[in-house]
Amino acid sequence: MTLAEIAEVTGGRVVGADPGARVTGPVEFDSRKLVPGGLFVAFAGEKVDGHEFAPAAVAAGAAGVLGTRETAAPGVVVADQLVALARLARVVVDRLDALTVVGLTGSSGKTTTKDFIGQLLARLGPTVAPPGSLNNELGHPYTVLKAGPDTRFLVLEMGARGVGHIRHLAQIALPRIGVVLNIGAAHIGEFGSVEGTAEAKGELVEALPADGVAVLNADDPLVAAMAGRTRARIVRFGEAEQADVRAVGVTLDARGRASYTLVADGRKAPVRLAVTGLHQVSNTLAAAAVALTAGMPLDQVAAVLGEVGIASVRRMDVFDRPDGVTVIDDSYNANPSSTEAALRALAALGAGRRTVAVLGYMAELGEYERSGHEQVGRLAAELGVDRLIAVAEAAPILAGAATVGSWTGQGLHAADQAAAIAELDLRPGDVVLVKGSRYRTWEVADSLRPEGVRP
Numbered sequence: 001m002t003l004a005e006i007a008e009v010t011g012g013r014v015v016g017a018d019p020g021a022r023v024t025g026p027v028e029f030d031s032r033k034l035v036p037g038g039l040f041v042a043f044a045g046e047k048v049d050g051h052e053f054a055p056a057a058v059a060a061g062a063a064g065v066l067g068t069r070e071t072a073a074p075g076v077v078v079a080d081q082l083v084a085l086a087r088l089a090r091v092v093v094d095r096l097d098a099l100t101v102v103g104l105t106g107s108s109g110k111t112t113t114k115d116f117i118g119q120l121l122a123r124l125g126p127t128v129a130p131p132g133s134l135n136n137e138l139g140h141p142y143t144v145l146k147a148g149p150d151t152r153f154l155v156l157e158m159g160a161r162g163v164g165h166i167r168h169l170a171q172i173a174l175p176r177i178g179v180v181l182n183i184g185a186a187h188i189g190e191f192g193s194v195e196g197t198a199e200a201k202g203e204l205v206e207a208l209p210a211d212g213v214a215v216l217n218a219d220d221p222l223v224a225a226m227a228g229r230t231r232a233r234i235v236r237f238g239e240a241e242q243a244d245v246r247a248v249g250v251t252l253d254a255r256g257r258a259s260y261t262l263v264a265d266g267r268k269a270p271v272r273l274a275v276t277g278l279h280q281v282s283n284t285l286a287a288a289a290v291a292l293t294a295g296m297p298l299d300q301v302a303a304v305l306g307e308v309g310i311a312s313v314r315r316m317d318v319f320d321r322p323d324g325v326t327v328i329d330d331s332y333n334a335n336p337s338s339t340e341a342a343l344r345a346l347a348a349l350g351a352g353r354r355t356v357a358v359l360g361y362m363a364e365l366g367e368y369e370r371s372g373h374e375q376v377g378r379l380a381a382e383l384g385v386d387r388l389i390a391v392a393e394a395a396p397i398l399a400g401a402a403t404v405g406s407w408t409g410q411g412l413h414a415a416d417q418a419a420a421i422a423e424l425d426l427r428p429g430d431v432v433l434v435k436g437s438r439y440r441t442w443e444v445a446d447s448l449r450p451e452g453v454r455p
Contacts, residue, residue, distance in 0.1 A: 003064050006039070007076045009091050010066070010084035017074030023063045027085070027145040029138070036061030041081055044068070082137050086172045089141035093173045099151055101173050102290055105158040105166060105201050106181025106223075108338035109283045110135065113181060114157045115311035116287035120304050124296055125152030131312040133332075135159035137168070144173045153294070160200045161190045161364075170207035177293055178204045178232070179215040179286050183222040184337030190364060198222040205230035215289045217282065218243040235293060237285040245289040247271075247281050255318075256349035262302050264292055269302035275310060276318045276328070276349060279341035284308070313455040314442055316345065321450050324428040326350075329445035329455065334362045334437045336372045340379050342435050347383040350431035357385045358420050358444050360436020361393040374400030381407035388412070391420045391441060417443040424448075 004019035006012070025038030031053040034040055040057035042050035042065055054071035058064070065075030066084060078084040093099065102121070104114060111133045118129025128146045133139070135157040147154045156173060160166045183198045201223075205214040210231040217223040218238035227234045237245040247260040256276040262269045262285075273280055284305050291301045310316055314332035321327065326349065330342045339362065346355055357380055365372045373390075377400025380388050388411045390397040398411040414420035417440050424444075426432065434445040446455070 003074075003076055006064075006066070006088065010076065010078045010087050012066070012076040012078035012084060015070050015075060015077050016072075017064055021063055021074070025061075025063070027066075027088075027142060029142070031057045031060065034060050034062050037063050039063060040065045040075075041085065042067035042071070043081055082141075085138070085141040085145070086168075089144035089172050092147065093144060093154075096147055096149065096151065099147060100153050100177065100294065101175045102153060102155045102177045102179065103158050103170065103173075103175030103204055104156070104179035104181065104286070105160065105204050106179075106217075107184035107197060107201075108335060108341065109181050109279065110157045110159070111312045111332075112280075112310065112315050113179070113283040113286050114155055116284055116305075116308045117179075117290050118153075118155050119308045119311070120287055120291040120296065120301065121153040121155065121294060123300065123304055124291075124294055126150050127153040127155065129153075129155035133157060133159070133312070137165075140169045141172055158204060160203075163196075163200050164203070166200060166203040167207060170204060175204070175208060176212045177215060177290055178208045178212065178230075179290060180204060180217060180223045180226060181282070181286055182217055182220050182337065184335060190366070194222065198226070202226045202229050205232065208232035213293050215286060215293070217286070219282065235289050237289040238282065243285075245285055245292060247285055250278070250281055252278060252348050254349075254351070256345050262288060262298065262305070264288070264298055267298050269298050271302045271305045273308075274306060275308070275316060277316055277341060277345035278348065279345070280316075314445070316342070317445075317455060318349070319449070319453055321448065323426075324430075325426050325448070326353075326431045327445060327448045328431070328433045329442070331360075331434045331436055331442040331445045332438065334360065334435050334441075335365075336362065336375055339376045339435050342433055343376070343380055343383055343385070346385065346431060346433040354386045354427060354430045355384070356387040356389070356424065356426065356430055356432045358389045358391065358414075358424070358432065358434045358436075358441070359394055359397050360391045360439050360441035363437040363439075370396045373397045374403075377401035377411075378404055381409065385409050387425070389414055389420050389423055391436065391444075392416055392439065394436070417441065420444050421447045 040062040054065040054073035058073040212232035218236035218240040250260040317329040373396035377397035381401040381404035
């Protein structure tokens, strides 16, 4: 697109540039990632103002700068960069006739499942599904703008912290396939209840066209009920008998990796996952449902599921240290549902071994903050975690664990990450889980990484 076309679409004006200058590269808001021909979007943050990097961005090859004020660099000035990006992304999607948009949401597992879907669909054609959680009003259009004329599939993770958020994202790039994974306590402080969460997440299936497909979790009653909120065809996944894409005979190996028989359309195929955690069964079933809907044969789906891995950092990243300690780095984020899944993975992988859980604060729980942390602590005790370290504001986890009279493990409160590291007291053969809501809990995981092993 030319700068003049971009200005017209975004309601902006071209400044200091040839209106006919053409943007041929992707959009970036990090000047260090620019490639020649790209468009640099300048945001004014609390500490850094991207407009100050505009000349350097053009010097690095950017075709122009999109910002809210004029700089010494050529570009387009708009009233609001997020609004401009949304409008630009919508125009791009509308021009890509061969593109199939896949949108997915849920309280936990979104990023991992997005990664799995991307790896599957890439076998069918060029696919855009970048690593990381690019699921908000900035990351969503940013991902859309990675798509080009050759892109066949665009996989979009869709987050929400309030009613109307997913509806807005769906208007930017209307999905033809919409996936709802689960409903839990993530962001319950904003939604008020799990029913409120379901109301917001269901905006995805409401947005689907009549010829679209809603992929719903048959094992989650709040998700299954969304079938009545969409015009689209319904495909259910899960272990329930009514699931269209189903797992039967689920087992776990010593590494906590699941195997199962994939059943769909009266056919069966064996699946042996390479990723840790029983919760990955549901995630991979959702990915399988999308791939089958897109036309991938069942046998190929099963084979590729055995090869998919974790593409985004600090999500069930399992590694072994030279001293025999196994570490589960799941420190990117946390809510009660995802923490419970991680604890069950720890218990499975740590069967017959000493288990240690370092759990940080879980944010955005609102009035459920204390009960959410206590719930996690109770499960840790019921699973027999041997050493439970609650970091900083996560102390109520220990109160929850203390309510389990049969627990013989040890509970410790660490004031901060450094204190948690000091309290680890690891022995050869231990299995350690590190989990928290981005309050630098990852520092504990990184302290355990051998030289050369990076997230």
